[in-house]
């Protein structure tokens with residue numbers, strides 16, 4: 435089976451990630467795509483050069499290894515085309531530049547990934563684009579914020595620190611008729627569990643660095659567009675000179691093969707862990723949309739088909755020395771940014787500095803966890819011991 439097999443009925447995501455982007459007959463029967471390194475492509479005749487009659491013309495504009503990733507992600511997202519970027523941030527900034535020009539207005543959810551905010555408040559501002567932030571739970575209420583020059587809405591569902599789920603169909607019901615582009619950061623659920631284009635978004639971006647890679651060994655980004663925005667994204671992408679190397683694409687193509695398996699395993703473990711944490715006396719709240727008491731659980735149930743591996747919890751208030759006592763001596767949970775890899779990570783986060791139009795209501799310490807592939811009992815023992823260090827340092831009495 436190859437990726438041009440369009441007559442057949444839609445395949446399951448597990449089949450897509452396993453089979454797409456491979457064509458063994460073109461590579462002497464070897465299963466995987468070759469890593470094609472190159473800038474120059476040689477043409478055999480003037481006619482071929484002039485008529486763009488080669489499938490590839492120059493290294494920056496694509497190569498067979500990159501195609502393996504593009505065709506798989508396009509199929510998973512139900513998009514028209516996918517463009518590859520050297521990081522998730524680069525995918526986001528390229529998508530924003532593609533749909534905005536001087537004089538335009540952009541609406542961005544208040545829970546957006548912090549570097550996205552920085553780009554809007556610096557580069558877009560310099561370009562003469564205004565950015566206004568909105569409450570991620572706004573839904574159809576976004577209508578009240580729309581001005582004649584509003585040209586795009588950036589959604590991130592759920593937010594990657596506090597996990598508010600956005601109502602993309604409601605936002606699309608307002609923005610669609612006004613031809614306002616909806617750009618969705620879909621890194622958390624991956625296209626296996628959430629398909630923003632099907633729900634009315636126009637462009638989907640991913641930090642391929644996270645779940646697509648799965649191995650914490652690469653920086654990568656993807657932009658998938660619907661047919662309406664394909665040309666605009668392509669023009670901006672090319673004008674900016676964005677491209678990725680084939681070695682990086684190869685690692686992502688390999689990561690994608692096990693995406694379904696990892697999402698399933700890590701998502702289920704994360705949910706089990708979230709339920710276990712809810713019962714711990716030191717834990718005030720667990721922020722995972724798959725939990726029934728999550729404030730937007732109904733939207734999650736309607737629009738998502740599975741849980742992500744990343745979530746947060748809020749501990750009973752205590753000073754920073756208690757947080758340090760907990761995280762400094764973890765045995766399995768490593769402390770670090772990023773997520774989506776096979777290994778569990780722990781990250782203390784301060785929220786108040788990252789919001790401008792909504793108020794974060796909690797004063798307990800927020801801890802974000804990426805649940806990896808380790809044994810869950812081992813992870814729970816590690817957390818239990820960490821909680822006990824926190825409790826002792828803060829002198830919290832549990833009844």
Ligand SMILES: *Cc1c(COP(=O)(O)O)cnc(C)c1O
Nearest residue numbers: 521522523547594621641643654
């Ligand atoms: C990490 C992340 C990004 C940025 O990806 P990089 O590859 O680090 O540039 C964007 N969005 C979300 C939700 C992320 O977690």
